[in-house]
Amino acid sequence: MNFKTVIAFSTGIAILLIAFSGCGESVPKDEEIAAVTRQIAGDFMEEMKNELTTALSDTVAGTVGAINVCSEKAPEISARYSSLPGVTVKRTSKRLRNPNNAPDEYEARILDTLESRPAFASQDHYEWEIMGDQKSFRYVSAIKVGSPCLKCHGNPEKMEEEVKEAIAAKYENDQATGFGLDEFRGLLSVTLEWPEGKAVYDSIKAGL
Numbered sequence: 012m013n014f015k016t017v018i019a020f021s022t023g024i025a026i027l028l029i030a031f032s033g034c035g036e037s038v039p040k041d042e043e044i045a046a047v048t049r050q051i052a053g054d055f056m057e058e059m060k061n062e063l064t065t066a067l068s069d070t071v072a073g074t075v076g077a078i079n080v081c082s083e084k085a086p087e088i089s090a091r092y093s094s095l096p097g098v099t100v101k102r103t104s105k106r107l108r109n110p111n112n113a114p115d116e117y118e119a120r121i122l123d124t125l126e127s128r129p130a131f132a133s134q135d136h137y138e139w140e141i142m143g144d145q146k147s148f149r150y151v152s153a154i155k156v157g158s159p160c161l162k163c164h165g166n167p168e169k170m171e172e173e174v175k176e177a178i179a180a181k182y183e184n185d186q187a188t189g190f191g192l193d194e195f196r197g198l199l200s201v202t203l204e205w206p207e208g209k210a211v212y213d214s215i216k217a218g219l
Contacts, residue, residue, distance in 0.1 A: 062085075102199055106186040136150070149202055163178060170188075
């Protein structure tokens with residue numbers, strides 16, 4: 012069962028699963044939790060890709076429609092993926108378009124590392140973060156610029172005028188242009204709080 016199936020569960024069922032989770036069970040191995048968070052990340056990116064591909068293929072809306080996907084649909088998708096207990100999914104970058112996607116301290120540190128060590132961005136990364144009584148499994152993977160992304164994240168001088176106008180209308184302080192093909196754009200970040208996210212982990216792990 013992947014995250015798309017798990018997220019269809021009602022919140023009430025998720026709470027019941029947590030209530031009956033074994034409190035004394037040991038924490039799974041890092042590689043096992045990484046497989047689950049990687050599945051969540053993969054499902055999220057697949058859904059985003061499908062939304063953007065559909066928008067770009069629309070002969071009327073085109074690139075402007077894709078901008079609307081990022082400004083309207085992306086937050087909705089992130090909120091849905093983050094609706095189950097213990098799960099947070101977000102995109103972030105140092106060169107933001109949407110200020111609501113600003114990196115937290117952990118993500119900012121990873122962004123610094125990936126920018127200074129390009130080879131580091133070729134693989135995903137994960138580790139535990141402990142802050143007081145809160146223990147969270149942090150998973151990140153690099154987002155790189157593909158050919159379709161250049162239409163609204165590439166050189167502003169080569170963008171269509173209506174695209175630049177749409178970006179300016181939605182994002183007053185946009186910093187997310189001037190990227191080149193395959194350049195490091197930002198991060199996809201998945202946080203699984205423990206043990207709050209154990210029910211989600213168990214459900215996805217059972218289907219892997």
